[in-house]
Amino acid sequence: MNRLQIHDVSVVYPAAQGGAPVTALSDVKLTINQGDLVVALGASGCGKTTLLNLIAGFISPTDGYLTLGDSNIPGYPRVSLGRDIGDEVTGPGADRGVVFQKHALLPWLNVIENTEFGLKLQGVDKEKRRARAAEFLKLVGLEDFHNHKTYQLSGGMQQRVGIARALTNDPQMLLLDEPLGALDALTRESLQELLLDVWNETNKMMFFITHSVDEALLLATRLIVMSPRPGRITHEFELDFNRQFLQCRDARKVKANPEFIAMKEKVLEIIHGDEEATEND
Amino acid sequence: MTNSVSNSATDAKDSSPPLSRFLARFLKQKAAPSGSYYGEPGAGDSRLIAIVTVACIIGLWTFVTEAGLIKPLFLPSPLDVIARIGDLFQDGFSGATLTQHMAASFGRIFGSFFLACITGIPLGIAIGCSRVVRGIFDPIIEFYRPLPPLAYLPLVIIWMGIDESSKIMLIYLAMLSPIVISTRAGVGAVRIEQIQVAYSMGANSWQVVSQIITRGALPDILTGMRIAIGFGWTTLVAAEMVAAERGIGFMVLNASEFLVTDVVIAGILIIGVIAFGFDMLMRYLETKFVPWKGKN
Ligand SMILES: Nc1ncnc2c1ncn2[C@@H]1O[C@H](COP(=O)(O)OP(=O)(O)OP(=O)(O)O)[C@@H](O)[C@H]1O
Ligand SMILES: [Mg+2]
Numbered sequence: 001m002n003r004l005q006i007h008d009v010s011v012v013y014p015a016a017q018g019g020a021p022v023t024a025l026s027d028v029k030l031t032i033n034q035g036d037l038v039v040a041l042g043a044s045g046c047g048k049t050t051l052l053n054l055i056a057g058f059i060s061p062t063d064g065y066l067t068l069g070d071s072n073i074p075g076y077p078r079v080s081l082g083r084d085i086g087d088e089v090t091g092p093g094a095d096r097g098v099v100f101q102k103h104a105l106l107p108w109l110n111v112i113e114n115t116e117f118g119l120k121l122q123g124v125d126k127e128k129r130r131a132r133a134a135e136f137l138k139l140v141g142l143e144d145f146h147n148h149k150t151y152q153l154s155g156g157m158q159q160r161v162g163i164a165r166a167l168t169n170d171p172q173m174l175l176l177d178e179p180l181g182a183l184d185a186l187t188r189e190s191l192q193e194l195l196l197d198v199w200n201e202t203n204k205m206m207f208f209i210t211h212s213v214d215e216a217l218l219l220a221t222r223l224i225v226m227s228p229r230p231g232r233i234t235h236e237f238e239l240d241f242n243r244q245f246l247q248c249r250d251a252r253k254v255k256a257n258p259e260f261i262a263m264k265e266k267v268l269e270i271i272h273g274d275e276e277a278t279e280n281d
Numbered sequence: 282m283t284n285s286v287s288n289s290a291t292d293a294k295d296s297s298p299p300l301s302r303f304l305a306r307f308l309k310q311k312a313a314p315s316g317s318y319y320g321e322p323g324a325g326d327s328r329l330i331a332i333v334t335v336a337c338i339i340g341l342w343t344f345v346t347e348a349g350l351i352k353p354l355f356l357p358s359p360l361d362v363i364a365r366i367g368d369l370f371q372d373g374f375s376g377a378t379l380t381q382h383m384a385a386s387f388g389r390i391f392g393s394f395f396l397a398c399i400t401g402i403p404l405g406i407a408i409g410c411s412r413v414v415r416g417i418f419d420p421i422i423e424f425y426r427p428l429p430p431l432a433y434l435p436l437v438i439i440w441m442g443i444d445e446s447s448k449i450m451l452i453y454l455a456m457l458s459p460i461v462i463s464t465r466a467g468v469g470a471v472r473i474e475q476i477q478v479a480y481s482m483g484a485n486s487w488q489v490v491s492q493i494i495t496r497g498a499l500p501d502i503l504t505g506m507r508i509a510i511g512f513g514w515t516t517l518v519a520a521e522m523v524a525a526e527r528g529i530g531f532m533v534l535n536a537s538e539f540l541v542t543d544v545v546i547a548g549i550l551i552i553g554v555i556a557f558g559f560d561m562l563m564r565y566l567e568t569k570f571v572p573w574k575g576k577n
Contacts, residue, residue, distance in 0.1 A: 056481055093481070094481070100474045100477075103474045103475070104474040104475055105475075106493070108496050108497075118482030121484045121488055149573065151573050165482075166482075171481075
């Protein structure tokens with residue numbers, strides 16, 4: 001079973017001109033297990049992207065460390081880190097796929113070439129990688145768009161290509177930084193369902209950042225709420241609205257559930273409390 | 282109350298002087314036609330106007346020269362110039378035919394261009410990607426870039442002599458800096474998301490440089506190449522001032538010494554037409570190789 005562990009991590013950004021250093025994350029502990037869909041919510045600037053960048057290996061922690069690995073492979077821990085499982089995360093790698101809000105597709109490649117790009121980097125031969133990319137493009141409903149240029153696609157279609165591309169690479173973990181943030185409500189709902197299906201079928205670890213409380217509650221198995229200055233995880237909730245959704249396939253019904261509404265109120269209160277505290281600083 | 286307000290507004294409109302009403306009709310913004318954007322500066326096709334302008338200039342030139350208003354020594358008639366170009370192909374001028382002059386200049390320009398591309402593009406990418414390379418080459422390029430080629434021409438001659446290599450060197454240096462600087466700017470314009478996603482799909486640094494950064498910088502690289510060719514033509518005449526025996530620039534200079542004005546103008550026209558043609562070719566390559574430019 002795969003597991004990502006974040007051990008007492010802090011991130012301090014060096015001072016900008018004339019300012020003080022920013023503590024973007026302070027003593028963050030988090031374990032993400034196989035099959036977890038962790039959603040991070042929190043006021044702007046509370047360190048969500050910083051946390052994602054840490055997991056992706058784009059930035060290194062000022063303090064603490066992260067490990068990622070498989071507990072079932074005999075011989076673990078490969079790296080002796082006390083009772084930890086797996087390898088220390090020291091940089092980006094193909095085991096953690098990333099989906100950004102926009103601008104991540106390569107405009108000089110068409111849709112299928114974008115989708116197979118990761119496998120091409122790894123030297124997989126053309127026939128094999130084409131077949132795999134086609135499979136995931138079909139999954140996201142773009143089987144008729146293989147030869148389109150990316151700039152000929154709508155925003156929602158571009159995000160689908162981004163998701164298909166990440167999946168084609170078969171990472172252990174998917175990191176999504178506001179992947180649906182720039183989309184209209186309808187497209188957004190259909191992609192939420194798509195992502196849930198993918199998660200349900202592949203059982204991959206997912207770390208998903210959003211500003212929408214509805215989206216967070218609908219998708220998450222575990223919801224973490226973060227608060228700024230210094231950025232830290234203040235609340236964590238185990239949720240099962242996504243199971244309800246996968247069963248009834250009706251987002252409005254799930255959202256009308258009194259439990260959902262109560263949970264939403266609770267989360268909004270926490271976030272708004274943070275925002276007021278920030279304003280009073 | 283409401284009535285009187287609307288009445289006075291109508292009055293004001295009617296009582297404005299006819300001239301300002303006339304002007305207002307022209308200055309009034311109209312909605313853009315479909316397929317273009319409202320408020321886009323300089324929208325619309327200007328090709329027809331350009332053709333008319335060129336035709337007018339040639340017409341005026343023909344008229345003033347054929348009517349004898351200007352002496353051929355100062356400005357020969359376009360018909361004479363065209364006849365002269367025919368002559369130049371057959372009999373030549375100052376020891377070589379026009380074809381030979383053109384071949385000599387082409388060799389210099391495109392030889393230098395080739396060298397500038399195969400060195401300048403990798404250098405620009407290295408400067409954009411590496412702190413060390415940037416530290417080494419930034420001061421050198423920033424220093425020599427604003428110098429006019431004529432200023433360092435004597436030095437190039439002292440170092441490299443007066444044969445072909447110093448001419449190529451001079452044009453090469455003039456072309457190098459725009460290529461390096463544009464390439465480097467192109468590297469800076471590559472989206473960080475594209476680079477990070479590539480790393481997250483298992484790319485190594487070399488793959489990121491060769492498959493993401495170089496491709497992403499291509500629009501700016503092509504722009505740099507276009508600017509470089511333009512610089513090349515401007516430097517060509519300077520390069521051919523020194524002990525050349527052939528070349529369009531040499532031909533023009535030589536003709537000016539003997540006051541053969543029609544050859545001077547023929548040479549200028551030929552350089553202009555070729556440079557323009559090449560510019561068109563580069564633009565075409567841009568639409569072909571970077572069709573995404575300006576989109577997204
Ligand atoms: N490269 C950087 N250099 C300095 N400070 C940074 C940098 N990146 C982020 N920060 C600071 O760290 C804090 C957390 O930023 P981060 O981008 O992680 O927030 P976020 O939760 O993703 O916000 P948003 O919801 O607006 O995307 C902010 O105060 C920000 O100003
Ligand atoms: Mg963010």
